[in-house]
Amino acid sequence: MPTRPRPRRYPARYSAFSLLRHGLAGDHLVPAWRDRELKNSYDVVIIGGGVHGLATAYYLAANHGITDVAVLDKGYVGSGGSGRNTAILRSNYLTPEGVRFYDRSVRLYERLAADLNYNVMFSQRGHLTLAHNDSSLRTMRWRAEVNKLEGVDSEVVGPAEIKKLVPYLDVSAAVRYPILGALYHPPGGIIRHDAVVWGYARGASGYGVHIHQNTEVTGIDVAGGPNGRRVRGVRTDRGDIAASTVINCTAGWSTLVAEMAGVRLPIQTFPLQAAVTEPVRPFLDAVVVSGSLHVYVSQTDRGELVFGASVDPFAGYSMRGSLEFVEGLAGHVLELMPSLAKVRLLRQWAGLCDMTPDFSPIMGRTPVDGFLVDVGWGTYGFKAGPVSGEAMADCVATGRTPDIIAPFGVERFAEGRLLGEKGAAAVGH
Amino acid sequence: MSMRLGPQPGEVLDRTRPFTFTWNGREVPAYQGDTIASALAAAGVRVFSRSLKYHRPRGLLTASFHDPGCIVQVDDEPNVRGAHRLARPGMRVRSQNTWPSLNFDVKAINQLAGRFLSAGFYYKTFIRPRWLWPTYERVLRRFANGGEVPPEAAGDYYDKRYAHPEVLVAGGGPAGMAAALAAADAGASVLLVEEEHQLGGHLCWGDEADLAALRGLSERVAAAPGIEVLCDSAVLGRYEGNWIAVVQRTVPGVAERLVKVRAGTLVVASGLIERPYVFAGNDIPGVMLSTAVRRLINLYAVKPGERAVVLTGNGDGDAAVADLKRAGVTVAHIADARLGDDIVRAHGRGRLRSVELPDGRRVDCDLLVTATGWTAPAALLTMAGDRPVYDPRAARYFPDPARLPEDVLAAGGIAGDGSLDELLAHADAVGAEAARRATGAGDGPVPIPTLPVDAHPALFRGRTHGIVDFCEDVSSTDLVQAVEEGYRSVELVKRYTTVTMGPTQGKLEAVNAVAIVAEATGRSIGETGTTTWRPPYVPVTLGALAGRVFEPVRYSPMQPWHEAHGATPLVAGAWIRPDHYGDPHAEARTVRGDVGIIDVTPIGKLDLRGPDVPKLLNLLYVNKWSKLDVGRVRYGVMCADDGVVLDDGVTGHLGPDHYLMSTTSSGAATVWEWVENWLQTQHPDWQVHVTPLTTAYASMNVAGPRSRELLERVTEGVDLAGEAFPYMNVRTGRVCGVDDCVLWRIGFTGELSYELHIPAAYGLHVWETLMERGHDLGIAPFGVEAQRILRLEKGHLIVGQDTDGLTRGFSAGLDWAIKLDKDDFVGKPELAWQQEAGEYPRLVGLQPLDGSVVPEEACQIVDPPRRADRRPRIVGRVTSSRMSPILGRSICLAQVDAHLAAPGTQVTVRLPDGRHIPARVTDHLAHFDPTGDRLRV
Numbered sequence A: 001m002p003t004r005p006r007p008r009r010y011p012a013r014y015s016a017f018s019l020l021r022h023g024l025a026g027d028h029l030v031p032a033w034r035d036r037e038l039k040n041s042y043d044v045v046i047i048g049g050g051v052h053g054l055a056t057a058y059y060l061a062a063n064h065g066i067t068d069v070a071v072l073d074k075g076y077v078g079s080g081g082s083g084r085n086t087a088i089l090r091s092n093y094l095t096p097e098g099v100r101f102y103d104r105s106v107r108l109y110e111r112l113a114a115d116l117n118y119n120v121m122f123s124q125r126g127h128l129t130l131a132h133n134d135s136s137l138r139t140m141r142w143r144a145e146v147n148k149l150e151g152v153d154s155e156v157v158g159p160a161e162i163k164k165l166v167p168y169l170d171v172s173a174a175v176r177y178p179i180l181g182a183l184y185h186p187p188g189g190i191i192r193h194d195a196v197v198w199g200y201a202r203g204a205s206g207y208g209v210h211i212h213q214n215t216e217v218t219g220i221d222v223a224g225g226p227n228g229r230r231v232r233g234v235r236t237d238r239g240d241i242a243a244s245t246v247i248n249c250t251a252g253w254s255t256l257v258a259e260m261a262g263v264r265l266p267i268q269t270f271p272l273q274a275a276v277t278e279p280v281r282p283f284l285d286a287v288v289v290s291g292s293l294h295v296y297v298s299q300t301d302r303g304e305l306v307f308g309a310s311v312d313p314f315a316g317y318s319m320r321g322s323l324e325f326v327e328g329l330a331g332h333v334l335e336l337m338p339s340l341a342k343v344r345l346l347r348q349w350a351g352l353c354d355m356t357p358d359f360s361p362i363m364g365r366t367p368v369d370g371f372l373v374d375v376g377w378g379t380y381g382f383k384a385g386p387v388s389g390e391a392m393a394d395c396v397a398t399g400r401t402p403d404i405i406a407p408f409g410v411e412r413f414a415e416g417r418l419l420g421e422k423g424a425a426a427v428g429h
Numbered sequence B: 001m002s003m004r005l006g007p008q009p010g011e012v013l014d015r016t017r018p019f020t021f022t023w024n025g026r027e028v029p030a031y032q033g034d035t036i037a038s039a040l041a042a043a044g045v046r047v048f049s050r051s052l053k054y055h056r057p058r059g060l061l062t063a064s065f066h067d068p069g070c071i072v073q074v075d076d077e078p079n080v081r082g083a084h085r086l087a088r089p090g091m092r093v094r095s096q097n098t099w100p101s102l103n104f105d106v107k108a109i110n111q112l113a114g115r116f117l118s119a120g121f122y123y124k125t126f127i128r129p130r131w132l133w134p135t136y137e138r139v140l141r142r143f144a145n146g147g148e149v150p151p152e153a154a155g156d157y158y159d160k161r162y163a164h165p166e167v168l169v170a171g172g173g174p175a176g177m178a179a180a181l182a183a184a185d186a187g188a189s190v191l192l193v194e195e196e197h198q199l200g201g202h203l204c205w206g207d208e209a210d211l212a213a214l215r216g217l218s219e220r221v222a223a224a225p226g227i228e229v230l231c232d233s234a235v236l237g238r239y240e241g242n243w244i245a246v247v248q249r250t251v252p253g254v255a256e257r258l259v260k261v262r263a264g265t266l267v268v269a270s271g272l273i274e275r276p277y278v279f280a281g282n283d284i285p286g287v288m289l290s291t292a293v294r295r296l297i298n299l300y301a302v303k304p305g306e307r308a309v310v311l312t313g314n315g316d317g318d319a320a321v322a323d324l325k326r327a328g329v330t331v332a333h334i335a336d337a338r339l340g341d342d343i344v345r346a347h348g349r350g351r352l353r354s355v356e357l358p359d360g361r362r363v364d365c366d367l368l369v370t371a372t373g374w375t376a377p378a379a380l381l382t383m384a385g386d387r388p389v390y391d392p393r394a395a396r397y398f399p400d401p402a403r404l405p406e407d408v409l410a411a412g413g414i415a416g417d418g419s420l421d422e423l424l425a426h427a428d429a430v431g432a433e434a435a436r437r438a439t440g441a442g443d444g445p446v447p448i449p450t451l452p453v454d455a456h457p458a459l460f461r462g463r464t465h466g467i468v469d470f471c472e473d474v475s476s477t478d479l480v481q482a483v484e485e486g487y488r489s490v491e492l493v494k495r496y497t498t499v500t501m502g503p504t505q506g507k508l509e510a511v512n513a514v515a516i517v518a519e520a521t522g523r524s525i526g527e528t529g530t531t532t533w534r535p536p537y538v539p540v541t542l543g544a545l546a547g548r549v550f551e552p553v554r555y556s557p558m559q560p561w562h563e564a565h566g567a568t569p570l571v572a573g574a575w576i577r578p579d580h581y582g583d584p585h586a587e588a589r590t591v592r593g594d595v596g597i598i599d600v601t602p603i604g605k606l607d608l609r610g611p612d613v614p615k616l617l618n619l620l621y622v623n624k625w626s627k628l629d630v631g632r633v634r635y636g637v638m639c640a641d642d643g644v645v646l647d648d649g650v651t652g653h654l655g656p657d658h659y660l661m662s663t664t665s666s667g668a669a670t671v672w673e674w675v676e677n678w679l680q681t682q683h684p685d686w687q688v689h690v691t692p693l694t695t696a697y698a699s700m701n702v703a704g705p706r707s708r709e710l711l712e713r714v715t716e717g718v719d720l721a722g723e724a725f726p727y728m729n730v731r732t733g734r735v736c737g738v739d740d741c742v743l744w745r746i747g748f749t750g751e752l753s754y755e756l757h758i759p760a761a762y763g764l765h766v767w768e769t770l771m772e773r774g775h776d777l778g779i780a781p782f783g784v785e786a787q788r789i790l791r792l793e794k795g796h797l798i799v800g801q802d803t804d805g806l807t808r809g810f811s812a813g814l815d816w817a818i819k820l821d822k823d824d825f826v827g828k829p830e831l832a833w834q835q836e837a838g839e840y841p842r843l844v845g846l847q848p849l850d851g852s853v854v855p856e857e858a859c860q861i862v863d864p865p866r867r868a869d870r871r872p873r874i875v876g877r878v879t880s881s882r883m884s885p886i887l888g889r890s891i892c893l894a895q896v897d898a899h900l901a902a903p904g905t906q907v908t909v910r911l912p913d914g915r916h917i918p919a920r921v922t923d924h925l926a927h928f929d930p931t932g933d934r935l936r937v
């Protein structure tokens, strides 16, 4: 397959000027991505039109000139976790391998708007993980030390500094779980998650990648031989498609899809809930996370407060919210910021998270030749979209597993090389 | 200019109780019963807010809870629904999102730029240069629409309540009242929830006949014994198993109360919500829905304008015409949509001036009333699994009863059309059937009549483009553009344009949005589908969801003593316990020199009885348990299935078939669950009875060379002599006059020490007695900090601190404890594998060469790079560190890679400030008394 980067070809460049022209002349808008005929064969079929699938398609085309690619999604693009997450980006992880990987992603995100010619509104207003006891303070220091060693901006700060960054926090000792300190990570922040999905879709489509929505993969054809098994293509509710490379980017559904190829993954799917309030005047710059209280808060540019927490206690595929979740959430939010009692919750929802035992992803090749996975994204995979897409594209184009994802291979479970990120990822975001 | 009418037959005002409140600093008169909006409208106010994007002036649209034009700040409360909230004397009401004032809004400059602020404009601009984005963003944030929350906003009182009615009726209009009555008649207990301040729904603003019907129903509801009515309350959501959340706003002294209801049957009688019409100028103040003018006139005696144009497609529009005329409003033109009439656009800036008709005529007016159809508020039904079906004949959605679960029914207007009598008959049958399903009483299903469906012209968008989502300022051109740009699914259109994502959550605009997307994509409305309704049905305060704050705290029985003696508290999960009493180093020295006493009540304690306890211990601990004689205790370590260290503690054999297991303080709950889980799921046949005793005992550790001498003074029935009660033994006896105390001779601190478990009620007595009797021995209390120093001197690990979520047994220095030759135990395969692989990190003792430096816990141990441009490699980390008062130097425990674990190895510790310091791996984990002579005396 070719691996020469292609020049970008956008259907129509976005700029203030083009908007002005449209406003004045009222000329017709060009679709961000095109609907195309479903072919019966592609070089690469990507299952899942979330940020991971679309980014992989985009980098296959943009970095390697591989454009005979189809992205299939059973719903609309971003209908899975990519459209349901709380859009927090950060790289203050715990293991050096994790920190390096997420740092690369944050850096790609920093220039993504320009790369995609689509404003994804990455708002790097800082990220604070609060510690309410000395054991979490120790974990914060551990993360800070590893982060610094990997060149990531993180430090442990005390209550006075925290109060300065987030005046609404009650940092007094009088509360039930006093705030002893926090891990402060200035490059962290939030992004418009849908914009990332659409930007990648538009970019990929501009290179000729096919994006097929409402196309569900129902089976995977694998040929077995004495020298191992090899993927042949996929079956969908719109017909069969031949492909020598098939990538599973289906997050919450990843075990179901992997099983179609006879690949078992050490993943369990859990619901994760989130909620958002009515808009109020912006007062909160940083993302605030509390592990002990199982809650995190950020405020969008629209003024809404976005809340999240840890996964539901039981595995399942339900995407309905629960009352207990919002009750607990509200209690914990008010524990942190008592003055928000009169703010109203507007909407709650849930998404599916593919949890691995060590809170790190599973990426790269599988025992079935040509069948690759980019899964195990749990509660934290949105931030990894760009680096995963880049690395998976590399992996397909060169046939070699790039260093940056080598630690995440599925074989680590058989080899006992787990990459424990629970200390940095237990509160899902 | 006052717009207040004379008394109306159905008005809800108490004209004997006038008062004033302020609106943007100006005094406004009101009557008891007025909403903020009705009082303002009566006072002639027409502009209430500015729109989100274009900062266009907005007036009343629905004059109901959902009115997007009248969301205001009341004192320190943001986003108050002004058309619903009752006015109160002295309340300070301000408009939101206006600067510097409502009438002169600087941001309205956006209106000029409006043509460029089309759907998704922010995705297409501000891309370059990258460094300018934070500045753009600050400006964007200033445009955020919403009220203010002052940082020190006063906390109101919130509360919760549980209710268990057999039938919950959502909606107190005629259908809801009839359903409630029928259910109560059938013997069911009923909770009837109504969003408005009074029951009656649309009858409240109806004619004489409606009012008479309302009076009849109200009297019967009031007289029915089994019906509880909650007005000014809303059903927020229906969750699995008819678990239903209701917010109630009428409890005196309670800002909002969350009522959590487990209902037998849910009857949704939420009526219909009137739909706005989309055309140019449809958001100019003075353009209102027919229900809005009927509410204003009949409920609040407010004249909505002077000269009106009415676009009507149904009977409610006609009724509005009648109301207007009765209120003295000139009806200048009626456009009857049933006859094909239409309007083209509304003209006016800040207030309506005229309406343009299809023939080009302009009719001057200050009020335009539209009656163009209905939206079924199907949120609760869809939360129960329903998928409403679009009926083109009626131009609206209907519930699909086939998809509803047994315990959810729909009654009245949401289910169909018909006369009041037909609706009442329907609701009556539904109510009886709901009662039957909930109580099981009665003989067989109650037949439910089918309601007729009336034809209604399909009126969504006229011949011009206008606002679809009034909260989000999204126009129909935005939707069309989104479709043109490829965002063809309604979900994508919603996300791209933010239509239906504002405070009304689609109640007014969802159907119009779907219709416009259908038109733009060339699909039918049915094919286009709808967006998902998500709870809550109406926004609810965080305060109500949180309720009163119950954060339980656990204290030991000795807490009063600690408080009286200056203990500094330490929050340790649910527990609050003494960290120290002033000087932890002195406390540690007392333990090494004389005798100290620490409150260890939070230690987890499980009483285990039965013949199979040894099997359980052998299964859960990595070490051997078969031969533990009565009177002995043993230290044990538990690993999880993955070999990772889970907990540690000692377990003592108290008597035949009777053991007491202790766990770490933080692991108490986890271990109890763990034990029960293995017993109940894997070994239900084992005879083991588990009783958690953590708080049944007050626990204290008496430690130090003089501890035996002290205990000899107060203990009866136990021979404390070294040979009679050696190290790692357990006895029961009487301490300070208290029977049934358990004494363990163990030593976390490394000194001769006894852990006493005293029946909790006597804990304080025993503690005080020991303090008194030990006075001459130099006894002093010590806290958690001194204990941490002492245990670190002894090299005892703390699970969760010196181990982490990946530390398997052999990495925790537990080689001596793990018995791989045991038949089986939890974690064995993983541990066997770990041992075989060999290359694993180890826990070691570590001392900085410079004993005055204490590296902070979690400092990394690094392999310094040979080249300056390389990053150091991480090869371990300091897990515990303290200054040792007895050794006068810093001491640590650390996890290091295998090749650095040999005693004497020099490693490099990186301090948080970036300095590197050398440290040496010690011979033992213990820095002090490695041979353990002191605890065996």
Ligand SMILES: Cc1cc2nc3c(=O)[nH]c(=O)nc-3n(C[C@H](O)[C@H](O)[C@H](O)COP(=O)(O)OP(=O)(O)OC[C@H]3O[C@@H](n4cnc5c(N)ncnc54)[C@H](O)[C@@H]3O)c2cc1C
Residues within 6 Å of the ligand: A047, A048, A049, A050, A051, A052, A053, A072, A073, A074, A075, A076, A077, A078, A079, A080, A081, A082, A083, A084, A085, A086, A087, A088, A089, A215, A216, A217, A218, A249, A250, A251, A252, A253, A257, A272, A273, A274, A308, A349, A350, A351, A352, A353, A374, A377, A378, A379, A380, A381, A382, A383, A384, A428, A429
């Ligand atoms: C509430 C919540 C909050 C979160 N917060 C954060 C956060 O703050 N930061 C962060 O980094 N991460 C967060 N996450 C995690 C993040 O959302 C996911 O890890 C990430 O979106 C995964 O992206 P993806 O592209 O791999 O999968 P998805 O976006 O889930 O895409 C998978 C797609 O596969 C499609 N699919 C499934 N099966 C099939 C099939 N058989 N055929 C065709 N298509 C199929 C689905 O329709 C779906 O669109 C959160 C998740 C949730 C639920």
